[in-house]
Amino acid sequence: MAALSARGPRLLLPLLGVRALHTSQGNPAAKVAVVLSGCGVYDGTEIHEASAILVHLSRAGAVVKMFAPDIPQMHVIDHTKGEASQESRNVLAESARIARGDITALSQLKAQDHDAVIFPGGFGAAKNLSSFAVDGESCRVHNDVQRVLEDFHKAKKPIGLCCIAPVLAAKVIPGVEVTVGQEEEQGGKWPYAGTAKAIQALGGKHCPKEVHEVHVDKSRNVVTTPAFMGHVALHTIFDGIGAMVSNVIKLTGK
Template identity: 85%
Template sequence: MAALGVRCSRRLLPLLGAPRPLHTSPGNPSARVAVVLSGCGVYDGTEIHEASAILVHLSRQGAEVKMFAPDIPQMHVIDHSKGQPSQENRNVLVESARLARGDVTALSKLSAKDHDAVIFPGGFGAAKNLSSFAVDGESCSVHSEVERVLQDFRKAEKPIGLCCIAPVLAAKVIPGVEVTVGQEEEQGGKWPYCGTTKAIQAMGGKHSAKEVHEVHVDKSHKVVTTPAFMGQAPLHTIFDGIGSMVSNVLRLTGK
């Protein structure tokens, strides 16, 4: 049966052609947006629902999107069915290609001059592969290419969007930035990662308490953030919050 599936797939390839990306929009794009991934899977890479929501909202608003990821080994691989580390070794760029339908470029090639904005989905990959926040907290380091990208977009005064845990990257790299990762109290388990707010403040950032459907816009630094899966909420509410983040990022591009 497996062999039959492989043969059928090979017969179909000439008919289907190369994989077609889903994250581009026809017509005149309103903005050129880079999306930075950190793998594929909430516990060791990019949160898939967040990445998909970002791409849908960007597509709906006519943005031209290009996907990037660092070409580095993952910190580790999690068996998502068990929530436990496995003995596998995986590459962040290769895993990100699963989300990007193969159309992903090494982060080292991302230049602020070629894009109007950059957006970082969340997922533990942002805290494990793009930085060491998951291990080191406020004393973390940010991957050199991620730091370069954030600094370059900041210097160019081009907007930066981040959701879920990803705002810690901005807090570490951009002095005095204002972000949100949700509420500052656990509220009976609704906000299980609320301790992140203290780490953001310890890194020199400023935290603004927001609900899942809300965003915080730091107009001074052109940084837009939303809590996403940092809080317990229905998926459609998270989707709406990410949509507001995307809309505000695109508005700040002026296009």
């Protein structure tokens, strides 16, 4: 045994019936696109949601590529005050902060190159990826966002969305079933509960869920979870996003 040990621990693993770390198990990794909308809850991507999505995708062994539209933000919010500033920022450049610089313009995202797409929330989804924050049910969706959603839907590839982002699917995919949480404020626990009615006005079906839960529209391969639409502990949001990611990966078959 001493002689074997001297040759290195990796040689012991097969003898002990232990699989060596980092070896392939024969299953191809799911290729997942993540679409960002800036950096910061009030004018871009909700950073905790994006981070949770990336952590869960990493744990699932997915190959991830991040995208964002190369456009000006609707406006810039001073997050210490919650007030708009006079600055002008670019959505792609701000999203690069979350992506650690490894990001591509959304115009380059093609459904045929990926097995699934996921949209984090944050007000950027309602301000930069769409005009929902201003126009409500009469909102328009950014052209590339609409194209991506339509192409993944037509290809029957899974789409994951959390927080306010499900409004994008409600606008683009007729009759889609999504959740943004509960339909009543419940004493302030669900401050954005009115979004459920807007989803219905957009032509979608709203399915009430708690933050740790997901809704899976099996006929359209759309998975949604409330995330920060509800006021709960951060780890509960992390768990709900994990359930969303897990279901998206499951629907890829990888």
